Each structure stands twice: as C-alpha cells, then as structure tokens.
Amino acid sequence: MKNTISGLLEINKVSTSKIDQVDFDNLNFGSVFTDHMFVCDYKNGAWQTPKIVPYGPLTLDPSARVFHYGQAVFEGMKAYKDDHGDTYLFRPDENFKRINKSSERLAIPEFPEDYFFEGLNTLLKLEDAWIKPGVGNSLYIRPFVIATQASVSASEANEYKFMIICSPAQSYYSGDVSVLVAEKFSRSASGGFGYAKAAGNYAGQFYPTKLAKDQGYQQIIWTDSNAHEYVEEAGTMNVFFRINDTLLTAPISDRILDGVTRKSLIALAEKQGIKVEVRPIKVSEIVEAVKNGSLKEIFGAGTAAVVSPVKAFGYKGEHYELEKQDNSYASHFKSALMDIQYNKAEDSFGWRYKI
Incomplete structure (x- = not known):
C-alpha cells in the first residue's frame, strides 16, 4: 500500500x-x-x-x-x-x-x-x-x-x-554495575571524534570492555588519553560523581559526547538547588573521596539506561565498594526524569515532544 x-x-x-x-x-x-x-x-x-x-x-x-x-x-x-x-x-x-x-x-x-x-x-x-x-x-x-x-x-x-x-x-541495565577505571586504553583523543556518535568509537571500546569483564567488571570508566589522570565517560554513558552533596561531571569536549540525558540531569539538579560542578575530575580525587567516605555515589547517564548506578570500581589493582545510599541522587534523578518522559509530571523545561 x-x-x-x-x-x-x-x-x-x-x-x-x-x-x-x-x-x-x-x-x-x-x-x-x-x-x-x-x-x-x-x-x-x-x-x-x-x-x-x-x-x-x-x-x-x-x-x-x-x-x-x-x-x-x-x-x-x-x-x-x-x-x-x-x-x-x-x-x-x-x-x-x-x-x-x-x-x-x-x-x-x-x-x-x-x-x-x-x-x-x-x-x-x-x-x-x-x-x-x-x-x-x-x-x-x-x-x-x-x-x-x-x-x-x-x-x-x-x-x-x-x-x-x-x-x-524495557530497562537497559538491571541492577547496579561495577566499573574498572582505564589505565591503558582510551575511548578517544583530543582532536579526534569522541564527541561524535560514530560507529568506530563504540567498536574500539569492545576489546577493553571485554578485558574488564574478564576481571569481573561490567563497564569501564574512561580516562584522558594523555596521562589517564582525569575521568571522562563510563562505558557508553556520561558519568556523574556525588561527593558529599555536590554533583560532579566532566565538561564536554572533542573527546566527550554531549549527552542529552547528561545535560537534562544537570538542569534538573540546578533547578532543585543541588550544587553541580562541571569541571575536570582527577581519578586521584575520586580515590581519595572513596577512602575518606565523601564519595557517596557514581552513576552513568544515557538514553538507553537513563541512570545506571555504580556499586564499585577498580583502579590500579584495588577494588572500592560504595555504600548504598538512602534517597540516592541516582534514584531521585531517574524518577524525576522519567516522570517528565512519561508525562507524569510538569515539564517546565519544554522537553516533551508530542507525536
């Protein structure tokens, strides 16, 4: 017809x-x-x-x-x-x-x-x-x-x-995930096309991710290609860290995807009065925060998963578990975002597009 x-x-x-x-x-x-x-x-x-x-x-x-x-x-x-x-x-x-x-x-x-x-x-x-x-x-x-x-x-x-x-x-991920912080492999490099959703960007992740899975981790937290000193993304998602009550995420660049979920979570947090810092984040800062108890949460953000909590991470042979939080930011933001997506809450941002 x-x-x-x-x-x-x-x-x-x-x-x-x-x-x-x-x-x-x-x-x-x-x-x-x-x-x-x-x-x-x-x-x-x-x-x-x-x-x-x-x-x-x-x-x-x-x-x-x-x-x-x-x-x-x-x-x-x-x-x-x-x-x-x-x-x-x-x-x-x-x-x-x-x-x-x-x-x-x-x-x-x-x-x-x-x-x-x-x-x-x-x-x-x-x-x-x-x-x-x-x-x-x-x-x-x-x-x-x-x-x-x-x-x-x-x-x-x-x-x-x-x-x-x-x-x-249905839901993309079930349950919390464990991630391995990259020390050798890179997802993208400065001057490259990490900011683009190009097929090759994802193909290049599969082998390092396979190695991480062999160690018992589901995903990788990617680091910068120069010195592997700064965190950038988590698997196929943007990544957020909650240190005490402040939300941290890396700035977008020619290496980091400008995620729609990422920018939506930042807008939600700022509207709700939650402090957000968009800045370079050192791996050493995250390790220090988990050791002193100020690292409360890590979660990925993306279209397929929406928000994916991280329960543990590995770095330089050490394994770090995160304490489960009551009233976590991850669950709060996921609910708030999905309420807008499913037309269960007011959309003050004008994000919904009716078919």
Missing part, C-alpha cells in the same frame, strides 16, 4: 504486522524490531525522496565504503506512552542536531530537518501499537547514516543511506 504524505514521504505498509509474535514481557534490548523502517538515500548531490518501508534486510555492494572506512554515525532516542495513550519523545531536537554534528565530523552530508521530523512522526504513528504504556516500557529509536557508495577508494563517499529503525524496550 503506497501513498505520499504532504508530497514529502512515500509509505509502503506491511500487509500483516508481526507484533503478535513478540513477547513484550521478555525483551532482549535491541533484538526485536517493529514492522517498518524509514529510509532515505543520498546521491547525485542531494537527499532523495524519503520512504517508510517494511523492516527488512538491505542489499549493499561488498565495496560499500561503510565496510571499509567506517563512515557511519547514529543516534539513540526513545518514545514513551503515557497513561492516556499519548506518545512523547524527549528532546528530539537535540538528537537531530547531534546526528548532523556527528555527520559533519565524518564528512557525511547534513540531513534535512523536515525529512527527519516528518519521517519520525509518521513512523511512530504507524508503529503506535509497539509503544507500550507503563514506566520502564518504551520504543527505542535508532536513526543512523551509512556510506553506501561502491568503491574502496580511501576518501569520503558520495552516496549515503539515512535510516530509522525502532525496537521495543
């Missing part, structure tokens, strides 16, 4: 939905996908007519440059359904700006704003039944761009594919 919305978007719907085959009570994150996907190709110097088509495999030439030179960027978003059946996104303008910022760094052409939001709105309306109500349930949304030009010449491509796929989700 094909039709065009506002002369901008071509739609080809599935004849039969596969939703009845899905056990929504037992979802593995990112492994089940909805009926449709958004696709738009770039060629001859312009983005072509965007389409929504049935979810399915792609056909790409073996020499497509994404396979050889890694021109690929992505975003992570979520759609939430409130108790009235209305669907909301959380700050999608930030995701749109960031995917284009990431694209620019990898010499990928900027994607048009009207294509992005028309496609996103239409796709989510088509997949409405996949967005389940209830706190913890959501639809994870993955916009991404890949270089599709068939050529192994080592230069930027002149053909690309922009896509959006969706996956029903």
Whole structure:
C-alpha cells in the first residue's frame, strides 16, 4: 500500500504486522524490531525522496565504503506512552542536531530537518501499537547514516543511506554495575571524534570492555588519553560523581559526547538547588573521596539506561565498594526524569515532544 504524505514521504505498509509474535514481557534490548523502517538515500548531490518501508534486510555492494572506512554515525532516542495513550519523545531536537554534528565530523552530508521530523512522526504513528504504556516500557529509536557508495577508494563517499529503525524496550541495565577505571586504553583523543556518535568509537571500546569483564567488571570508566589522570565517560554513558552533596561531571569536549540525558540531569539538579560542578575530575580525587567516605555515589547517564548506578570500581589493582545510599541522587534523578518522559509530571523545561 503506497501513498505520499504532504508530497514529502512515500509509505509502503506491511500487509500483516508481526507484533503478535513478540513477547513484550521478555525483551532482549535491541533484538526485536517493529514492522517498518524509514529510509532515505543520498546521491547525485542531494537527499532523495524519503520512504517508510517494511523492516527488512538491505542489499549493499561488498565495496560499500561503510565496510571499509567506517563512515557511519547514529543516534539513540526513545518514545514513551503515557497513561492516556499519548506518545512523547524527549528532546528530539537535540538528537537531530547531534546526528548532523556527528555527520559533519565524518564528512557525511547534513540531513534535512523536515525529512527527519516528518519521517519520525509518521513512523511512530504507524508503529503506535509497539509503544507500550507503563514506566520502564518504551520504543527505542535508532536513526543512523551509512556510506553506501561502491568503491574502496580511501576518501569520503558520495552516496549515503539515512535510516530509522525502532525496537521495543524495557530497562537497559538491571541492577547496579561495577566499573574498572582505564589505565591503558582510551575511548578517544583530543582532536579526534569522541564527541561524535560514530560507529568506530563504540567498536574500539569492545576489546577493553571485554578485558574488564574478564576481571569481573561490567563497564569501564574512561580516562584522558594523555596521562589517564582525569575521568571522562563510563562505558557508553556520561558519568556523574556525588561527593558529599555536590554533583560532579566532566565538561564536554572533542573527546566527550554531549549527552542529552547528561545535560537534562544537570538542569534538573540546578533547578532543585543541588550544587553541580562541571569541571575536570582527577581519578586521584575520586580515590581519595572513596577512602575518606565523601564519595557517596557514581552513576552513568544515557538514553538507553537513563541512570545506571555504580556499586564499585577498580583502579590500579584495588577494588572500592560504595555504600548504598538512602534517597540516592541516582534514584531521585531517574524518577524525576522519567516522570517528565512519561508525562507524569510538569515539564517546565519544554522537553516533551508530542507525536
């Protein structure tokens, strides 16, 4: 069934939905996908007519440059359904700006704003039944761009594919995690593209993270690439430290992702009168704080996990356990943020975007 919305978007719907085959009570994150996907190709110097088509495999030439030179960027978003059946996104303008910022760094052409939001709105309306109500349930949304030009010449491509796929989700992490502070490996370096959500940034994390898991840790706290003296991020998340009643996080840079959840937590904390310091944080400061009892909490912040508490960390062969806090900042901020996302609280910031 094909039709065009506002002369901008071509739609080809599935004849039969596969939703009845899905056990929504037992979802593995990112492994089940909805009926449709958004696709738009770039060629001859312009983005072509965007389409929504049935979810399915792609056909790409073996020499497509994404396979050889890694021109690929992505975003992570979520759609939430409130108790009235209305669907909301959380700050999608930030995701749109960031995917284009990431694209620019990898010499990928900027994607048009009207294509992005028309496609996103239409796709989510088509997949409405996949967005389940209830706190913890959501639809994870993955916009991404890949270089599709068939050529192994080592230069930027002149053909690309922009896509959006969706996956029903529950909580990303279960329970608190233990992290290992990096002493050798780096996630990114100054002058590089650590601030971009580029596929290669994540591929480079897998091996160090595997080594950390072999030692009993679930994630890594990344440190600066020069001397491994300053903390930067935690796994695939921004990281916060609570020392006494002050919240600390590293400033964004060309090494650190400008996380949407990160900036939202900072805004929430400041509005609630909680002291926030955005500054370089030495590993030695965190070690000293855990030894003298002033380090109360560590938690990661990101779209998939929202807020992920850290129960322990390892550094230079030592293992440090954190005392569980009553009325923790992590649980408080997670609840406050999710109340906004699920339309259970006033959104004084204007972050909710209704579909």
